[in-house]
Amino acid sequence: MSVNKICIISPGHLSTNPRLVKEADALAEAGHEVSVIIADFLPWARDKDLSFGGKPWRITAKLPFGPYAPFVTRVKQVLRHNPARWLAKQGIGPKFMLEAAAHPITEGLTAAACKTPADLYIAHYVAALPAAAAAARRHATLYAYDAEDFHMGDWPEDPAFEFERHLVREIEGRYIPGCAYVTAASPMIAEALVETYAIETPQVVLNVFPRSQAPAKPKTRGSIATEPSIYWFSQTIGPNRGLECAVRAIGLSVHCPHLYLRGTPVAGYLSKLEKLAGESGAEGRVHFLPPSEPEQMEILAAEYDLGLCGEPGHTRNNRRALANKLFSFLLAGLPPLMSATPAQHRFVTEAGFPELVYPIDNAQALAKLIDRLLGAPDQLATLRERMWCLGQERYNWEREGELVKNLVARTLKR
Numbered sequence: 340m341s342v343n344k345i346c347i348i349s350p351g352h353l354s355t356n357p358r359l360v361k362e363a364d365a366l367a368e369a370g371h372e373v374s375v376i377i378a379d380f381l382p383w384a385r386d387k388d389l390s391f392g393g394k395p396w397r398i399t400a401k402l403p404f405g406p407y408a409p410f411v412t413r414v415k416q417v418l419r420h421n422p423a424r425w426l427a428k429q430g431i432g433p434k435f436m437l438e439a440a441a442h443p444i445t446e447g448l449t450a451a452a453c454k455t456p457a458d459l460y461i462a463h464y465v466a467a468l469p470a471a472a473a474a475a476r477r478h479a480t481l482y483a484y485d486a487e488d489f490h491m492g493d494w495p496e497d498p499a500f501e502f503e504r505h506l507v508r509e510i511e512g513r514y515i516p517g518c519a520y521v522t523a524a525s526p527m528i529a530e531a532l533v534e535t536y537a538i539e540t541p542q543v544v545l546n547v548f549p550r551s552q553a554p555a556k557p558k559t560r561g562s563i564a565t566e567p568s569i570y571w572f573s574q575t576i577g578p579n580r581g582l583e584c585a586v587r588a589i590g591l592s593v594h595c596p597h598l599y600l601r602g603t604p605v606a607g608y609l610s611k612l613e614k615l616a617g618e619s620g621a622e623g624r625v626h627f628l629p630p631s632e633p634e635q636m637e638i639l640a641a642e643y644d645l646g647l648c649g650e651p652g653h654t655r656n657n658r659r660a661l662a663n664k665l666f667s668f669l670l671a672g673l674p675p676l677m678s679a680t681p682a683q684h685r686f687v688t689e690a691g692f693p694e695l696v697y698p699i700d701n702a703q704a705l706a707k708l709i710d711r712l713l714g715a716p717d718q719l720a721t722l723r724e725r726m727w728c729l730g731q732e733r734y735n736w737e738r739e740g741e742l743v744k745n746l747v748a749r750t751l752k753r
Contacts, residue, residue, distance in 0.1 A: 342370060342371065342372050343371050343372070343458040343459065343751050344371070344372045344374070344456060344457040344458050344459075345366050345371045345372070345373050345374070345457055345458065345459045345460075345461065345747070346373075346374045346375070346376065346399070346452060346455045346457035346459070346460045346461070346471075346474065347359055347362060347363055347366075347373065347374070347375045347376070347460075347461045347463065348375075348376045348448055348451075348452055348460060348461065348462050348463065348467040348470050348471055348474075349375075349376070349377050349378065349462075349463040349464060349467055350377075350378045350442055350444050350445075350448065350463075350464050350466040350467055351377065351378055351463070351464065352377060352378065352379065352380075352381060352384035352385070352387070352388055353375075353377060353387075353388045353391050353398075354384045354387035354388050354390070354391075354632075354633055355381070355384050355574055356377075356463060356487075357546075357548070357633045357663065358463070358485070358487055358524070358546055358663075359375070359377075359463050359485075360391065360394075360633070361548070361549070361736050361740065362461070362485070362740075362743055363375055363394065363396045364394065364395070364396075364740075365736075365740035365743050365744055366396075366743070366744065366747060367394070367395040367396045368395070368740075368744075369744045369747070369748070371747070372396075373395075373396035373397075374396065374397055374398070374399040374455055374457070375396060375397070375398050375399065376398075376399055376400045376401075376402070376448060376451045376452055376455065376467075376470075377398060377400075377401055377402070378401070378402050378403070378404060378444055378448075379401045379402060379403045379404075379407075379408075380403065380404050380405040380407060380408070381407070382407060383603065383630060387630070387632060387633075390632050390634075399451065399455050400451035400454075400455075402444055402447040402448065402451060404416055404443050404444040404447070405443075416443040416444070416447075417443070419439055419443070419446065420439060420440065420442075420443040423436050423437075423439035423440040424440040426440075427440040427502075427506070428502055434509070434513070435469075437506055437509050437510060438469045438510060440506060441465060441466060441506040441507070441510055442465070442466035444466060445466045445467075445469055445470065448466065448467055448469075448470035449469060449470040449473045449474070451470070452470040452471060452473065452474035453470075453473060453474045453477045453478075455474065456478050457474070457478065457480060458480050458481065458751060459475075459480060459481045459482070459483060459519065459747065459750065459751060460472075460474045460475050460480070460481070460482040460483070461482070461483045461484075461485060462482065462483070462484050462485065463485050463487065464487070464490070465490050465506075465507050465510050465511060468484055468510060468511065468514045468515075469510060469514060471483070471484070471514075472514045472517060481519040481750065481751075482514075482517070482518060482519065483518050483519050483520045483521065483522070483750070484511075484514070484515060484518045484521045484522075485521075485522045485523075485524075485544075486521060486522065486523045486524065486528055486529075486532060486541065487524045487546070488524070488528065488656045488660055489527075489528045489531040489532065489655060489656045489659050489660070490507045490511065490656070491504055491507050491508060491511070491531070491535060491655070491656075492531065492654050492655025492656035492657075492658075492659065493507070493654060493656050494654060495653060495654055496654070496655065508535075511535075511536065512535075512536060515532070515536050515538060516536065516538060519750045519753075520541070520542065520746055520750055521538060521539075521541035521542070522541055522542045522543070522544045522743070522746070523541040523542070523543055523544070524543075524544065524545065524546045524660065524661065525543065525545070525659060525660055525661040525682050525686075526543050526682075526685070527658075527659035527660075527681060527682045527685070528541075528656075528659050528660060529541040529542075529543050530659075531655070531659055542742060542746055544739050544742055544743055545661065545666065545734065545739050546661065546662075546663045546666055547666040547670075547730075547734045547735050547736050547738070547739050548636070548637060548663075548666055548667060548670055548735065548736055549735065549736045549737065550670070550730070550731060550735045550736075550737055552634050552635075552636070552637045552638070552670060553637050553638075553670040553671065553672075553727070553730055553731065553735075554637070554638060554641045554671060554672065554727075556727070557641075557672035557723050557724040557726070557727035557728075558641055558672060558723065559716075559719075559720035559723065560644055560716065560719065560720065560723070561641075561642055561643040561644035561645075562642050563599070563642040563643055564597065566595065566596065566597050566624075567594050567595070567596035567597070567644050567645075567709075567713045568596060568597050568598075568599060568642075568643040568644045568645070569585065569589065569596050569597070569598050569599070569643065569644065569645045569646070569647055569676070569709070570599050570601075570640055570642075570643035570644075570645070570646050570647065570673065571585070571598070571599070571600050571601070571646070571647040571649070571664070572600070572601035572602055572628075572636060572639075572640070572664055572667075573601075573602045573662075573664065574602055574603065574630070575602055575603055575604075575605060576600050576601075576602040576603065576604040576605065576608060576609070576627065577604070577605035577608050578605070578608065579651055579653050579657075580649065580650075580651070581647070581649025581650055581651050581678055581699075581700070582600065582612060582649065583612070583615060584649055584651075584678075584700045584701070584702050584705060585598055585647055585649055585702075585705065586598060586612055586615050586616050586619055586621055586625060587615070587619045587621075587702035588702040588703075588705035588706040588709060589619075589621045589624055589625075589706070589709070590616070590619030590620035590621035590702075591619075591620070591702060591703060591706035592706045592709045592710050592713075593710055594709065594710055594713040594714065595624065596624070596644070596645075596709060596713065597624045597625075597626060598621070598624060598625050598626070598647075599626045599628055599643060600612075600625070600626070600627055600628065601627075601628040601629070601630065601631065601639070602628075602630055603630055604627065609627055612625055613625060636664075636667045636671075637667050637670045637671045638671070640664075640667055640668055640671035640673050641671040641672060641673065643673060644673075644713065644719070645673065645674055645675075645676055645709065645712060645713075646664065646665075646667075646668035646671075646673040646674065646675040646676065647675070647676050648662055648664060648665050648668070648675045648676065648677045648678065648683060649676065649677075649678045649705075650662065650678050650680045650683065650699075651678065651699060651700060652678070652680040652681075652699050657680065658680045658681050658682060659680075659681065659682050660682055661682050661683065661686055665677070665683075665686075666730070666734050668726065669726050669727070669729050669730035669734050670727070670730035670731075670734070670735065671726075671727070671730070672723045672724065672726050672727030672730070673723065673726060674692075674695055674712065674719070674722050674723060674726055675695060675726075676695060676697065676705065676708060676709065677695055677696050677697070678696070678697060678698070678699045678700075679696045679697065679698055679699055680699065683696065684696055690729065690733075690734075692722075692725075692726075695708070
């Protein structure tokens with residue numbers, strides 16, 4: 340079998356984009372020569388990225404941007420990005436101006452990708468899509484796009500965000516039709532891309548994780564503390580995550596559970612949650628945990644009683660996406676408490692546990708769900724085993740990774 344060169348491009352860190360890491364692992368495992376181009380803009384993520392040493396693929400470029408970039412680099416990016424946004428808002432300038440307006444790192448990603456010969460370039464996020472297309476054009480090869488989100492729907496449906504939507508629509512609309520293939524992280528994201536750009540239905544590749552990251556067997560209950568516990572994690576602890584509803588719910592619950600939140604907090608947000616906890620009868624029962632290595636998420640989650648997927652459905656993307664934490668919870672054997680966004684409601688119906696859904700932002704309904712689960716320890720232990728089995732048998736990267744390998748193999752053969 341001939342070795343193909345594949346270049347994966349992202350405006351994020353490795354530690355903030357586990358989907359990219361899993362894809363690179365799978366394609367390297369399939370025998371391809373994989374190179375990765377990423378960004379460097381968060382000090383904490385830079386440190387976490389060090390944990391990915393020794394992978395069977397290589398990082399060919401790590402591009403700084405933002406406030407922590409070297410001064411000269413930062414000045415050049417600002418002098419290019421800010422005028423480009425102003426001109427784009429006026430409808431002035433060539434089309435490439437939209438790409439400079441969309442993200443300060445797009446030009447750097449493009450230059451790095453064009454210097455990296457490959458048979459296939461895979462773009463993650465909108466900022467990487469022009470880079471993948473330009474590199475494929477330079478080397479007369481192919482490019483693809485992985486849509487982890489429906490980026491047209493990233494913002495609230497408010498006229499104030501119409502310019503941001505315009506940038507995404509123009510860039511995706513220009514380059515997606517030329518993709519060798521498109522993958523999407525949920526069925527409803529795939530459907531939204533079809534509706535928006537009239538393309539063939541993308542291959543759905545769920546944001547699941549390797550079985551090797553799961554505990555060896557399910558636990559009958561959490562072990563983090565003697566009190567009942569509910570767990571949530573993300574890169575950022577902040578608003579529009581359903582956390583306010585969860586705080587009110589634990590205040591209403593007769594079992595008085597503790598809520599544990601892992602991530603990097605938005606400035607001032609923790610004090611707001613603590614104040615809300617005091618007002619809701621949950622004072623002292625909201626706890627904040629530091630970020631940890633991505634491959635530890637499942638083992639850490641298994642120490643708690645219940646998981647929280649409380650998406651508020653405040654944007655089109657939020658209503659269509661399936662959060663990473665959902666699949667971490669399943670691998671960990673943790674029943675997920677899921678708000679009834681369209682994507683989550685469809686998922687639990689198809690997966691066979693619709694009893695774990697509660698109406699969006701309904702603290703009373705969530706409290707009742709919590710009490711029903713915590714009030715029946717034997718049933719909860721059975722449910723935890725059921726979740727763990729779903730992770731082992733269906734919702735894992737061993738299955739989804741095969742979809743990626745086969746899709747790439749067919750594409751390169753074609």
